[in-house]
Amino acid sequence: MSVGRMQISDAQFPILYFCVEQEITNKFGSAFASAEEQDLSWHAAKLTVREALLMDENKKTVGFTETGRREISAEDHKLLAAAEHASEQAWAPNSGFHVGAALLLEDGTIVSGNNQENTAYPSGLCAERVAVFYAGAHYPQIKPIRIAVCGYHPERKAEEKPAFPCGGCLQVLWEYQQRFNTDLELLLFNEHKVYRFSDIGQLLPFAFRLNEPRA
């Protein structure tokens, strides 16, 4: 196992994704912009992020651990298998990208989800949100412990890097952990490695929240 600290500014990391997603949505009104449009937004997002980082030096790095797929516990293995099984049943005719998410609850229940695309593109939903909203609907009182996520193009699964949750999913995961006053662990994995992030808050330091009402 190795421990890493990754500079947000050097990596394609969630706050960047979040800004890119917002930029794309603001400019083009769709989460499915062309590569060229995404590239433009990417540069805009990087500027935004640099400004944001100046505000808080402590938010510059994100900690995670990296483990081989065979080095994890039996419990984690079961969770990864559930996420992988879910990914195999994804409905992704538009992107061809299959995502699976499996959420472990405190009582041992595992809830899974996969991406569900739609011809009206923005009507589709990511795997993480399918899983978390299912948990919210069916197990509203049971604390979530960790969520495992994998994403890949089936035809090149062996070479894929781990897929990172999009900004919208991070917002939903973050709010779900806040609701239970807990830290939700995130496991990202591919065929070879497992990356463990100790809580969602560090991945979305500028999560949206409503302002407290004034006294």
Ligand code: THU
């Ligand atoms: N997707 C997810 O399921 N989760 C994420 O966090 C990011 C992206 C899905 C949405 C879409 O169906 C496909 O991956 C390609 O963007």
